Amino acid sequence: MPAVCKRPGRRVRARFVASLALAWMAVAWMAVAVAGCGDDTTGPVKADLAVPPVIDMAVLNDQSITTAGVVMVGAGGGNTFAPSTVTIQVGQGVTWVWIAGFHSVVSDSSPQAWTDSAGQASGQFVVPSFPTAGSYPYHCGVHGMMMTGTVVVQ
Numbered sequence: 001m002p003a004v005c006k007r008p009g010r011r012v013r014a015r016f017v018a019s020l021a022l023a024w025m026a027v028a029w030m031a032v033a034v035a036g037c038g039d040d041t042t043g044p045v046k047a048d049l050a051v052p053p054v055i056d057m058a059v060l061n062d063q064s065i066t067t068a069g070v071v072m073v074g075a076g077g078g079n080t081f082a083p084s085t086v087t088i089q090v091g092q093g094v095t096w097v098w099i100a101g102f103h104s105v106v107s108d109s110s111p112q113a114w115t116d117s118a119g120q121a122s123g124q125f126v127v128p129s130f131p132t133a134g135s136y137p138y139h140c141g142v143h144g145m146m147m148t149g150t151v152v153v154q
């Protein structure tokens, strides 16, 4: 007598569908967990000391920069201002050019030599003119005093 091909009962089918869904969720969870390992953007940003700062000659030759002083922000992916001390003459200005990372430019002078830049990951911040000779320290509002620089106005 040939075997009767009976469709599985409703309860068996429901159990099969439930186990499929469970297996799919397990795979999806593992994929998310694995993906999360390589992309930890929630922790503190660490400076990669193995990567030397890269001076971007294209930035230095940017004709749209009209200030005498140019500082590269996050050059080489590090938490640095390069050069860390920029020297200009009275009446000249400074342009900070974002190379990499999320940073800001906060004056440490009292009163502040400029209003804080926004925290940003690209673009520029310009202080068009420093009218008074002196030394103007500043830091990154995102990374604090581990990322500092100075504008020297002669």
Ligand SMILES: [Cu+2]
Residues within 6 Å of the ligand: 079, 102, 103, 104, 140, 141, 142, 143, 144, 147
């Ligand atoms: Cu920073």
